[in-house]
Amino acid sequence: MPVGMMAKNYAHCPLKKRPIVFDDIPDEPENLSTKPEDLSRTGRLASISPPSSPTISPSATPESSITSTPPSSPPIPTSPAHFMYQPPIKVEPLREYPPISPDYAPQTWHRSVYHPYMYHYNDMGYHYPASPYSESSLSPPHHRQPLQPLALRPVYSESLSPTGSGAASPPLPAPQSPEDSSEKRRQGARHQCPDCGKSYSTFSGLSKHRQFHCAAGEGPKKSFSCKYCEKVYVSLGALKMHIRTHTLPCKCTICGKAFSRPWLLQGHIRTHTGEKPFSCTYCNRAFADRSNLRAHLQTHSDVKKYSCSTCSKTFSRMSLLTKHNEGGCTLVHLDKMC
DNA sequence: CTGGGGACGGGGCCC
DNA sequence: CGGGCCCCGTCCCCA
Numbered sequence: 001m002p003v004g005m006m007a008k009n010y011a012h013c014p015l016k017k018r019p020i021v022f023d024d025i026p027d028e029p030e031n032l033s034t035k036p037e038d039l040s041r042t043g044r045l046a047s048i049s050p051p052s053s054p055t056i057s058p059s060a061t062p063e064s065s066i067t068s069t070p071p072s073s074p075p076i077p078t079s080p081a082h083f084m085y086q087p088p089i090k091v092e093p094l095r096e097y098p099p100i101s102p103d104y105a106p107q108t109w110h111r112s113v114y115h116p117y118m119y120h121y122n123d124m125g126y127h128y129p130a131s132p133y134s135e136s137s138l139s140p141p142h143h144r145q146p147l148q149p150l151a152l153r154p155v156y157s158e159s160l161s162p163t164g165s166g167a168a169s170p171p172l173p174a175p176q177s178p179e180d181s182s183e184k185r186r187q188g189a190r191h192q193c194p195d196c197g198k199s200y201s202t203f204s205g206l207s208k209h210r211q212f213h214c215a216a217g218e219g220p221k222k223s224f225s226c227k228y229c230e231k232v233y234v235s236l237g238a239l240k241m242h243i244r245t246h247t248l249p250c251k252c253t254i255c256g257k258a259f260s261r262p263w264l265l266q267g268h269i270r271t272h273t274g275e276k277p278f279s280c281t282y283c284n285r286a287f288a289d290r291s292n293l294r295a296h297l298q299t300h301s302d303v304k305k306y307s308c309s310t311c312s313k314t315f316s317r318m319s320l321l322t323k324h325n326e327g328g329c330t331l332v333h334l335d336k337m338c
Numbered sequence: 339c340t341g342g343g344g345a346c347g348g349g350g351c352c353c
Numbered sequence: 354c355g356g357g358c359c360c361c362g363t364c365c366c367c368a
Contacts, residue, residue, distance in 0.1 A: 237354065238349070245347075263357070264346065271345070285343095291361075292343065299342065318362070320341065 224239035225232045228246040233239040241260075248258035250265040254272050259265040267289055270276070276286035278293040282300045287293040298304045298316030306321040307314040315321040 233349095240355085241349080260347075261357090267346075287343080289343095289345070290359085292345080294360085296343075316342075319364080323340080 223232050223234060224236050226239060226242055226246070228243065231242055233242060244260040248260055250259040250262050251257070252259070252265055252268055252272075254269065257268060259268060270288035274288075276288045278288070278290050279286040280293060280296055280300075282297075285296065287296060295317055301316075304314035304316045306316070306318050308321060308324055310325075313324065315324060
């Protein structure tokens, strides 16, 4: 969404939440990555090419929009937005993208309705055509697996229950694949703590655990306390991470707001640019924040993630369940009377 | 009041 | 050990 438009739409928002419109924004924001910049990719915004697989024009209907030739370049918004933040991009030209099958059901095609680009950006640095590849799986390819068509790849796991029958409803997410679950990732770990049984994929991980974390073990229980507050951590790394919440080294060049971590800043910058890389499989709604998409997905489910243990009513968010319990689960009140 | 979205914080894990 | 990313969670605001 162009910044100017967004500012207009924020007319009813508190001042602190309104994006700031600049007339003289530099062409390219500073690289947020803390990694050394790859100089070979200087000018990356203009040089990124989409995958050579068939692409889909977002403006066309799914049935008619499959083309064998990719567009010359992703459309870059111009006026009234003078600036569109483009996250650092990792280009992997040798990566194989799954071909688009004509078997895609139209209802599975979607794109960000806010995102002006026809290529979805995911935070792992991959560019895909906006449809039919989406962020809906919440499992970016990363090092785990290449992104697959919706019909093939495992989809987001937070077990949405079917919201209804009928062909109009897209298939609901299947259980998360083992590769996507940190818990299941550990199942393949071969380094197990003899004290508590917890497993790690690397010996160093196990060593860290035994030295600092394992309550059942004999390792030294060092503690690291924050000099800014009362918090105490069992590892220096955790303390350093916490200290960043005091020092806030990552500063937004647009509004000056500071954050503890680069990726928090990246998420914040999306509030300025309107970039919404995470789109819902079911309703096409797009989000700038993965967690918000996750919460949104709950709204598509009849049986939501958080349930009242007393009356079995389910809620999409913990806060709603808390409110429910605090304010008035009638069955709770009945229990208290008994 | 309830449900939902936006923005953000923090700990854990992997590389 | 640090960076990057994940998930979980909270707080606030709004319709």
